[in-house]
Amino acid sequence: MQTQVKKPISQVPIQRIERSDALPPPRFRYSPAVRVGSDVYVSGLVGLDPATGALADATAAGQTRQILRNLQALCAEQGWSLERIVLARVYCAGPAAAEGMNEVWSEFFEQLALPARTFTVVQALPLGAAVEIEFQLSI
Structure with a gap:
């Protein structure tokens, strides 16, 4: 039996995806996606x-x-599978936005494994958006 030795976290490669044709260019200073090992x-x-x-x-x-x-296009561009989404953090600007978001969410994930999800209602989001979602994948 072989034991797998994990690399120390300081040796795990980090890849920052600064630009993607699947996403609009960032308006603020951040990386649209970051890969750390298989996360x-x-x-x-x-x-x-x-x-x-x-x-x-x-x-x-x-x-x-x-x-x-946009997430689907980013995953296709990077060679990631939507089946590998493990977590989503959803932010809605007010409770009224939750209904529309949940309706589309259910349609999209009808054929996919459901990720863990956190849902938060906030007062406002950047650019006047009604919904913001961040994702974590394990590839």
Whole structure:
């Protein structure tokens, strides 16, 4: 029986994804995604259209749909599987946004394994967004 020796955390490679054709360019100073070994951390996504950089829709449902499209495109670009999403942190600007977000969420994850999820209602989000979601994948 072989034992697998894990690398010390200081030796695990870190890859910062600074630009992606799947996402609009960051408006602030951050990496849209960071890979540490087999873990991927995707920064909070709002429903921006990658072509225009503007919110794709005024509704929480439409913004959630765009967020999930952007995540899907990022995963395809990087060779990651959506099945490997292990955690999502969802932020909605007010309780009314939750209904539209949850409706689209259920449709999207109908054929996928459900990740763990934290849901928080906040007073406001950047750029006037109704929804922001950050993701963690284990690839």
